[in-house]
Every structure is written in C-alpha cells, then in structure tokens.
C-alpha cells in the first residue's frame with residue numbers, strides 16, 4: 091500500500107495516462123503540484139508565457155498527434171486566462187484535460203485571494219468538469235477526466251483541485267478499467283446496421299451524389315476508411331474547414347472546401363446534389379449558408395457520433411449515430427460484399443461533367459502582380475516549397491481562408507486551425523504544441539499582423555524549448571477579414587480595422603532571440619521562404635508585406651444559398667448560369 | 671408544444687446547474703423544474719416542463735442525454751402519465767361571509783385550509799396545472815396575498831419504473 095500526497099497522486103495519474111507534456115504556468119494554488127513536477131523528469135513541463143498559450147499549445151498538440159493535451163494553471167486569473175483556449179478546444183471537439191488549482195476547500199465561497207468559480211465559469215465550454223472534494227477521489231477523477239475527454243465526441247475536461255487536497259495524503263491505487271465507467275455516460279460507437287443498410291441503398295441509388303466530410307473524420311482517425319469509401323463509389327467529395335486533409339486535397343475526386351469561402355464547384359454541387367452524405371460534419375452556419383436554400387433537392391444521410399449534431403440545423407432522412415470510422419468500415423464492407431445495386435455510372439458521368447464545367451471557372455484564380463505581394467502567392471509558394479508536407483497552423487481571418495484554399499492538405503492532422511470559435515491568437519501557441527508532438531517536422535504558422543500579436547509572448551517559449559516554428563505573417567496592415575466585410579456590407583467605412591502603430595516585426599523577432607525577415611517584393615517570396623525553411627533549428631518570423639486590399643473569393647454573403655456565390659472581379663460571370 | 675420530461679441525475683452539487691445552464695445557453699424554455707433526491711440518495715429525480723416545436727423538443731431531449739451527469743431522460747408526456755402540482759395560496763378572509771364562501775370553494779376543488787388567522791387562510795391544493803390555474807382564476811385576485819406553486823411532478827402510469 092502506497093500513501094501519497096495529493097500532488098504526487100496527480101503526477102502519478104498523469105504518468106499512468108502516458109502524458110508526455112504539460113503546458114502550464116505556476117501560482118499559489120498549484121505550488122504543491124509544481125513541487126512534485128520538480129522532483130521527476132518523466133513528464134516535461136512547458137512553461138508558457140500566458141495561460142491562453144498553454145491551452146492553445148495543448149490543443150495544437152492534441153490535434154496533431156491525436157492524444158489529449160494537458161494543461162496546468164493556477165486558480166483565479168490562471169483559470170480565466172485559460173478560458174478562451176478551453177472554449178476553442180470545445181468548439182472543435184479537441185480532447186484536453188485542464189487541471190486548475192483552486193483555493194483551499196474551507197475558503198471556497200469566501201471571495202478568497204485568487205478565487206474564482208472555475209467549475210461555473212468553464213461549465214458552458216467543457217465536455218465535463220469536476221471539483222475534487224476529497225483526496226481519495228483524485229485518482230479516479232483524473233482517470234475519468236481522460237476517459238471522458240477522449241471517448242465519444244471528444245472535448246476538454248476541467249479538473250479543479252483545491253490546494254489543501256494536493257497536500258493531504260491517502261492510499262494511491264490507479265483505478266481499474268471497470269471503475270472508470272459511468273452509469274450516466276455511454277458513448278455509442280457502432281452504428282445501427284439496419285440504418286447503415288438503408289443508407290447504403292440510398293447512397294447507391296444517387297444520380298447526383300455529394301460527400302460532405304468534417305472534422306469528425308479526423309477525430310475518429312477514419313481517413314483511410316473515407317478514402318476507400320470515396321474511391322470505391324467514385325463520388326465527388328468536399329470538406330469543411332475542419333475536415334481538410336482527411337481526403338487528399340490534390341486528388342481528382344476532391345472538389346475543394348465548401349461553404350462561405352469554399353470553391354464554386356463544391357458549393358454548386360451541394361446545391362444540385364440529390365443525395366448528400368454528411369460524415370462527421372455538423373452543418374455549421376458558415377457551411378450551409380441560408381438554411382432555407384440548403385441542398386433543395388437532396389435526401390440526406392448523416393453519420394455522427396453525437397446525436398445532438400444530427401437534425402440540429404437541417405432535417406435528415408437517414409441518421410446514423412456512431413463513430414465515423416466504425417460506420418465507414420461497415421459501409422465499406424457492404425460495398426465489398428456487393429449486392430444487386432450499383433451506382434448508375436452514366437448518371438454519375440453526367441454529374442461529373444457538370445462538376446468539371448463548374449470547376450473550369452477556376453474560382454481560385456487570382457491576378458498576379460509584379461509590384462505587390464499577393465497573399466495567395468505566399469501560401470501557394472509555401473505549399474510547393476514544403477511539398478505539401480508541413481504542419482500548418484493558422485490564426486483567424488483572410489490568411490486562414492487562403493491557407494484552406496491554397497494549401498492542399500493531403501494528410502489528416504496537418505491543418506491546425508480554430509474553426510468553431512475562430513480564435514485569433516491560436517496559431518503561434520498551437521504551433522508550439524505541434525512542434526513538440528513532432529520535433530522533426532516542418533511546422534509553419536500562417537498568421538496576420540493583428541492575430542499574431544494576440545499571443546506574441548509565446549515567442550519566448552519557442553526560444554526556451556527550441557521550437558523552430560516558421561511564422562508567415564501575411565501583413566496587410568488591416569484586420570483583413572473585418573475590412574473585407576466593411577468594404578462589402580458597410581460601404582467601405584473601415585471602422586477600427588486599420589492596424590495602426592504596428593511593431594517592426596523583424597526587430598520584434600530579434601528581440602525575442604529569433605530571426606526576423608521582411609519581404610516586400612513578389613520576386614523575393616520564394617527565395618525568402620527557401621532560406622527560412624532551411625533554418626531548421628531557428629524560429630523565423632517572415633513579415634510579408636502583402637496587398638492591402640486583397641479579398642477572399644469566392645464568397646457566399648449572409649442570407650444567400652450555395653448557388654449564389656460571388657466570384658472575384660477577375661472572373662466573368664459564370665457562363666453556365668442557366669445551370670444554376 | 672408542452673412537454674414534461676423526467677430525469678434521473680447524479681446527486682452531485684452542480685448537476686442542477688448543468689441542466690439549468692443548458693436551457694439558458696441554448697435558449698430553451700423552462701416552464702417549471704422540480705428536483706429532489708430519490709430513494710437512492712446518489713440519484714436525484716427532476717421533472718421539467720418545457721415547450722417548443724417538435725424539432726426543439728427533440729434537441730432538448732438529446733442535449734439533456736448528452737450531459738454527463740444525466741443518467742436517464744424520459745419524455746413523460748409522450749405516454750400515459752400522472753402529473754401533479756402543489757399550490758399554496760394565502761388569501762384574505764376577513765368577514766364571516768367571506769370565510770364561509772372560501773371554505774365552500776376550497777371544498778369544491780378538494781383543497782384544504784392548512785393555516786388560519788383572524789384575517790387570512792392558507793389554502794393547499796394539488797392537481798394538474800390546469801386545475802390549479804382554474805382555482806387561481808376563480809379566486810378574486812384582490813384577495814390573494816401570496817401564491818406559491820411547486821411546479822409539476824410527474825410519473826408514468828403502469829407497472830414499470832424509470
């Protein structure tokens with residue numbers, strides 16, 4: 091029998107869960123835990139410079155490697171600083187365990203120094219949270235936190251630990267598998283086989299099928315199953331922002347991202363399809379456009395592990411609740427076994443012809459310029475020079491959309507971006523988590539000058555731990571996405587979207603101990619990128635001075651349907667309007 | 671559409687706020703909510719009355735099931751069930767004529783007078799929401815000093831438990 095202090099139990103629990111890294115920041119309520127961290131070296135603690143950075147870094151780690159990210163912060167401001175990062179992970183269903191210090195039990199509710207109701211504050215943005223009331227509950231609570239975070243639809247779980255509990259002692263025993271189970275939590279994984287058969291029948295009878303995939307495919311590690319399914323059927327496939335990379339972005343059956351800034355062909359195909367197969371996607375408003383005009387001709391099959399995602403925004407004909415990978419495996423098995431129904435090849439050929447006509451518009455074409463750097467060109471160059479093989483994180487704004495459009499991710503977990511919450515400040519700390527998960531990999535953070543400064547302090551963390559991230563700052567001196575909306579919908583009244591008083595990013599990088607570069611000529615883009623990517627052990631901040639007024643196209647404006655896209659001014663109105 | 675939901679949840683601090691928080695965060699209606707421990711002290715039973723379109727009611731049902739502390743949810747009003755609510759009214763009862771009339775009235779509704787002062791009665795009444803509404807409506811509002819309602823509790827008919 092082992093008698094351990096709470097703080098030791100906590101560390102032992104993390105070891106039992108095979109945790110490699112903790113992203114954290116110390117403070118009064120967690121000092122006992124930090125003391126235990128000091129005494130061991132199995133788990134590496136990464137000292138961030140702001141608790142938001144800890145949450146994003148753990149999140150980036152989890153997205154890239156598929157294991158839960160772990161955060162440790164102190165009570166009060168430590169927790170509140172973390173909330174944006176927790177909410178970011180929650181919206182994108184990222185598994186994380188966040189350990190928050192709390193004031194001693196007897197002070198709870200007294201407005202004690204650095205007290206905040208952490209469980210209350212985080213409740214709406216976690217999958218679940220716990221306040222540990224007794225040291226004897228600590229081990230089982232930790233184990234449950236990991237269990238809940240990683241099973242079913244994943245998500246962040248907060249464990250709030252009062253300081254006195256980390257000092258008290260009790261017997262330590264790591265709970266067995268069956269003790270973890272909860273009578274109130276039974277995530278379903280296998281899909282209902284009757285529903286799956288019904289769905290396959292509908293899918294095989296389609297004349298104008300469309301496969302719409304989301305982040306669920308990545309979370310479920312189902313990319314291989316998806317590729318098999320798509321290739322076997324020969325159907326077109328599109329993806330949400332969160333699903334990019336699950337199906338190879340450069341494959342001929344991939345028609346690009348859908349939604350507000352998706353491709354013309356993907357959105358037109360959505361509008362005209364007769365059977366929509368939604369896989370691990372949640373019909374987000376940025377994807378569907380105006381709901382009244384959404385897929386008017388389609389019968390819909392929806393596969394998702396979370397029943398609440400099904401029929402939340404759009405009525406569904408055949409719902410299948412289950413893990414995407416397991417359901418696709420069943421579907422692939424049915425396809426292999428064959429049967430009397432096969433896709434109508436001539437209908438499918440005709441459908442592909444229409445898709446090719448839409449694609450011929452080449453909606454992502456943009457005008458090159460010999461004097462100002464086009465942001466799209468920087469992303470395209472990054473794609474070519476990294477051979478599509480980098481991990482790319484982003485912040486939020488135009489630059490994020492350009493990466494989604496021009497970096498053709500062909501593997502899952504390479505594209506690390508805050509889709510649901512749209513959190514500026516995510517990119518740099520998330521890249522740190524990715525780089526720690528894959529120390530040898532090329533990790534690029536594509537950002538904007540407004541987003542980058544939101545977590546710029548993490549440049550110190552990069553230096554301390556030798557994380558050689560390549561930061562690609564698409565510096566348009568504007569909150570570009572805000573400016574674009576103001577141009578389109580507010581008659582060009584650029585209210586507070588101009589970034590005045592910007593830092594000198596080169597000297598800023600240098601002051602943090604890194605390499606800074608400024609690139610302002612299109613002719614220098616590739617050579618600068620090549621040089622920076624070659625500095626394998628250095629952080630390089632590349633400040634690309636880009637076209638100030640470039641907009642993201644195509645675009646579906648608010649209230650419009652998929653077939654009502656705006657193309658860039660470079661494009662003549664689409665010749666096949668009558669098709670629409 | 672009105673719906674009565676019965677829930678079994680872990681009897682933890684915080685379980686109730688998870689349910690209440692879900693309703694406010696997602697802008698679902700709560701008409702009433704009652705909760706107390708069951709014969710198993712680790713489990714609470716909640717009866718919740720809500721309303722919405724069939725799609726919204728389906729979302730509410732699914733979202734409640736998704737909460738980790740919720741063990742079971744039953745859409746009680748979808749099947750045969752019994753629902754009861756308790757009302758306590760403090761009424762002005764000053765003249766003897768007024769007192770006699772009230773007493774008579776309470777008897778008709780099968781209520782009980784459970785407290786008496788020189789000038790007031792406290793009336794206790796159980797029944798469906800509609801019956802309590804009818805009683806309150808029939809009472810002269812000038813005479814109501816205070817009204818307390820517990821919200822609906824419900825149970826399914828038949829031999830099965832939840």
Ligand SMILES: Cc1ncc(C[n+]2csc(CCOP(=O)(O)OP(=O)(O)O)c2C)c(N)n1
Pocket residue numbers: 485486487488489490512513514515537538539540541542564566568569570571572
């Ligand atoms: C924390 C946060 N605050 C505000 C916003 C709203 N917002 C979305 S995009 C954007 C502008 C981003 O500017 P920048 O980082 O320079 O990127 P650009 O659009 O210019 O590429 C803003 C303010 C947000 N997404 N996140």
Ligand SMILES: [Mg+2]
Pocket residue numbers: 538539540564565566567568569570
């Ligand atoms: Mg900008």
